[in-house]
Amino acid sequence: MTAIEPVRKEVTIAASADHAFRVFTEGVDRWWPRQHHIGKSPMARAVIEPRLGGRWYAISEDGSECDTGKVLAWDPPRRLILAWQITADWQYDPNFLTEVEVTFTAVGPKETVVVLEHRDLERFGERAMELRNGIDAEGGWGLILQSYIDEAEGRPSAVQHTA
Amino acid sequence: MSVGKLASGLAVSRPAVSQHLKVLKDAGLVVDREEGTRRIYSIDPRGIAAMRTYLDRFWDRSLAAFKAAAEEENDK
Numbered sequence: 001m002t003a004i005e006p007v008r009k010e011v012t013i014a015a016s017a018d019h020a021f022r023v024f025t026e027g028v029d030r031w032w033p034r035q036h037h038i039g040k041s042p043m044a045r046a047v048i049e050p051r052l053g054g055r056w057y058a059i060s061e062d063g064s065e066c067d068t069g070k071v072l073a074w075d076p077p078r079r080l081i082l083a084w085q086i087t088a089d090w091q092y093d094p095n096f097l098t099e100v101e102v103t104f105t106a107v108g109p110k111e112t113v114v115v116l117e118h119r120d121l122e123r124f125g126e127r128a129m130e131l132r133n134g135i136d137a138e139g140g141w142g143l144i145l146q147s148y149i150d151e152a153e154g155r156p157s158a159v160q161h162t163a
Numbered sequence: 164m165s166v167g168k169l170a171s172g173l174a175v176s177r178p179a180v181s182q183h184l185k186v187l188k189d190a191g192l193v194v195d196r197e198e199g200t201r202r203i204y205s206i207d208p209r210g211i212a213a214m215r216t217y218l219d220r221f222w223d224r225s226l227a228a229f230k231a232a233a234e235e236e237n238d239k
Binding site: 014 | 214
């Protein structure tokens with residue numbers, strides 16, 4: 001299918017590239033939004049293991065872990081690529097892949113431009129067309145998708161994001 | 164792609180395929196049209212656009228929180 005425009009964001013950080021890279025990765029728990037969580041109990045901690053192939057996951061209050069993806073490229077303090085492997089129906093799938101590339105460009109000793117690109121978004125649609133056993137026609141999948149379409153269009157969502 | 168063609172490639176019955184496609188259609192991920200006696204389904208770009216909008220807003224929020232964390236005075 002035709003490509004969907006990636007999400008591209010840029011932010012300037014008043015800190016060194018080294019510090020910005022470390023806060024983004026080793027410090028992910030300091031900024032990852034708590035409400036974006038697919039586990040059954042609330043999120044206690046977000047983790048990016050700081051190495052190539054490192055896991056990217058969240059630990060719930062009950063101790064269970066939910067994978068988000070992994071580290072595909074590790075080049076501190078300049079560049080990081082993460083695999084975002086959560087599908088449109090909020091399931092982690094090791095065979096599903098969208099990429100999040102983050103670059104850290106020093107423009108001063110305490111100034112870094114951080115650019116993030118989340119790409120391969122058409123794969124959410126391709127994945128939607130793979131009909132899997134167990135899709136619940138009455139609820140589950142359809143409701144979850146409707147909830148974030150509602151959010152995207154500014155309507156209050158009646159559905160909780162729980163796994 | 165028609166329902167028949169979709170079903171023929173999957174280990175799922177035609178009625179199950181039709182039911183699943185209705186879920187995808189209700190969720191705004193596929194659109195359909197009639198071609199004679201067949202119903203043809205295709206990806207609805209608006210559904211994927213909704214996912215993109217969600218991620219766009221998610222990354223806005225996340226990067227704002229990241230910026231605040233990275234700029235905390237006692238830790239540079």
